[in-house]
Amino acid sequence: xxxxxDKLLPIANVGRIMKHILPPSAKISKEAKETMQECASEFxxxxxxxxxxxxxxxxxxxxxxxxxxWALSALGFDDYAEATVSHDHGHVNRRLHHSRHENVLxxxx
Amino acid sequence: xxxxxxxxxxLSGGISGRTGPHSLPLARIKKIMKKSNDDVKMISGEAPIxxxxxxxxxxxxxxxxxxxxxxxxxxxxxxxxxxxxxxxxTDIFDFLVNLxxxxxxxxxxxxxxxxxxxxxxxxxxxxxxxxxxxxxVLARLY
Numbered sequence: 522x523x524x525x526x527d528k529l530l531p532i533a534n535v536g537r538i539m540k541h542i543l544p545p546s547a548k549i550s551k552e553a554k555e556t557m558q559e560c561a562s563e564f565x566x567x568x569x570x571x572x573x574x575x576x577x578x579x580x581x582x583x584x585x586x587x588x589x590x591w592a593l594s595a596l597g598f599d600d601y602a603e604a605t606v607s608h609d610h611g612h613v614n615r616r617l618h619h620s621r622h623e624n625v626l627x628x629x630x
Numbered sequence: 631x632x633x634x635x636x637x638x639x640x641l642s643g644g645i646s647g648r649t650g651p652h653s654l655p656l657a658r659i660k661k662i663m664k665k666s667n668d669d670v671k672m673i674s675g676e677a678p679i680x681x682x683x684x685x686x687x688x689x690x691x692x693x694x695x696x697x698x699x700x701x702x703x704x705x706x707x708x709x710x711x712x713x714x715x716x717x718x719x720t721d722i723f724d725f726l727v728n729l730x731x732x733x734x735x736x737x738x739x740x741x742x743x744x745x746x747x748x749x750x751x752x753x754x755x756x757x758x759x760x761x762x763x764x765x766x767v768l769a770r771l772y
Contacts (some may be wrong), residue, residue, distance in 0.1 A: 527661055534654050538686055539693045548707040556710040557689060560726050564688050565659060566666035566745050573669045586676035595682055597722035601684040603690055
């Protein structure tokens with residue numbers, strides 16, 4: 522059982538991120554959090570696999586941050602790739618974080 | 631750990647890579663990276679940090695889309711069926727379709743958390759639980 526949990530992110534952390542993006546009155550079932558845990562692990566594997574393939578083709582042994590960024594873009598997660606590269610030492614991250622809060626308010630109204 | 635330049639934004643923007651309100655444990659991320667990819671031998675210091683941020687954004691996006699399904703059903707509790715619907719309805723989440731479909735069919739390998747997974751064809755209502763089966767089916771038609 523401990524071995525299985527090693528493949529997943531802690532449910533508390535996952536639950537916190539979910540809760541933060543939802544309206545205060547929203548509830549999340551335990552199974553939904555568990556499903557999200559599994560999806561997150563799958564996401565990590567998916568992106569890592571793509572990054573690793575790139576390294577392999579370029580005869581490099583170490584997967585670095587640029588490879589992850591590249592993989593994110595290649596797999597359709599351009600927003601995430603942009604958010605992880607700071608052009609402005611944090612301003613990009615703050616702006617994207619703010620815009621996601623706006624999206625949450627739109628959902629509620 | 632000194633990380634100048636490209637990824638300094640993540641480090642100086644409140645997500646230190648170790649602490650912070652929504653950070654994910656880097657060691658665990660590294661484990662997941664290695665466990666499911668045999669080819670991955672060496673991982674640089676900043677790779678788990680970048681993935682941690684990406685993962686957080688991923689969870690946020692999937693949660694928001696799942697919540698839209700919840701609201702369509704006029705409910706206030708987000709269920710795993712809503713996550714499944716969101717996955718099926720979003721192109722970039724195609725890589726998750728097998729995962730959520732296997733969970734619906736009862737093939738998830740997790741230790742039983744709620745009396746065992748549903749068997750193929752069995753509906754949640756048979757277990758006395760609230761059912762969103764038909765909504766999940768409808769979502770697949772989009």
